[in-house]
Amino acid sequence: MRESLIRFLVCPACSQDLTISDASIIGNEIKEGNLQCRGCGQVYPITNYIPRFVPKPHYHLFRETWRNFGFSWRRFARIYTDPRDFLDWIKPVTPDFFKGKTVVDAGCGTGMHACFAAEFGATDVVAFDLSSSVEVARENTAHLPQVHVIQADIYHLPLKADFDYVYTIGVLQHLPDPALGFFNLVRLLRKGGCLSIWVYGFEGTGFVRYVVDPIRRLTSKMPLPLVYMMSFAPTAVIFLLTRIMRSVRNRLARRGQAELLRRIPLGEYLAYMSQFNFHYLHNSIFDQLIAPITKYFHRQEVENWFRHAGLKNVEISSRNQISWRGFGQRVEV
Ligand SMILES: C[S@@+](CC[C@H](N)C(=O)[O-])C[C@H]1O[C@@H](n2cnc3c(N)ncnc32)[C@H](O)[C@@H]1O
Known part of the structure; x- marks a missing residue:
């Protein structure tokens, strides 16, 4: 520290x-x-x-989150080596936005997004996570004096309301009470501060909810090395599908019918993921299988969080037709 x-x-x-x-x-x-x-x-x-803010007696409350995400991020410690996905998750925020800002990365996983935030010009980035992924985050960010890694629970935050920008990517959907997590992050913003979130959507995820989710309920309780090995098979199938969908998208675009991709279930998502390699996709599939809690949100629900928090300049947008990005600004103290 x-x-x-x-x-x-x-x-x-x-x-x-x-x-x-x-x-x-x-x-x-x-x-x-x-x-x-x-x-x-x-x-x-x-x-x-x-700095450790999660009291040891509380560890058992989050045993599976702790165990599963800790394992995942040790396996995929250097997964994000370019910022494309990060910038897509936090749209409409662009690299220039970070210059001179104090930032929180809430549920930082490997800490690689915090590296990007620092490289884009943030003066301080406080990256926190509940799980042992903080050890990985610390290793990945040790060379950047602007990045501070702490171990903390989103429900008991040790942070002042002093930040220009807070982002949380793929975290709220894994919490027992996502709305409470959201409001706790809003409290970290100083006047004029901005918040970005990315969560799974309910809309467009029927296949995932009905087919993948029941499997997740089993696999999240299984020995993780076994799930890791098992997850190569679905990754190989989906990897192939991403390549097929990329060529479908290109053909449709050549014929001026790009919008038809939206009619194919998971079409936009698969075409988007075709830009990433096998290892990257493997991380994404493995994450789906080991999360102890996963929730899916209607657009209206996400909008309501921003409205009830009193945030302004709110922008909710669909990401690949299966998830929601949200951005808003705190104008009142
Ligand atoms: C799917 S991962 C996303 C990690 C990172 N934001 C990313 O995009 O790579 C969810 C992260 O949320 C963390 N998490 C879950 N519950 C938490 C809590 N109560 N407080 C802080 N972090 C939590 C997990 O440990 C995990 O690293």
């Missing part, structure tokens, strides 16, 4: 400031130490450079 992170932190229990103690410093970072609350006195350890 870099000392500069302290200005963003508060005690998740009582929202008072924290002080650093017992720090063992390597280079210009705190490798081990404690963060103590000036109000209630609660102590949060810093281990392996990462």
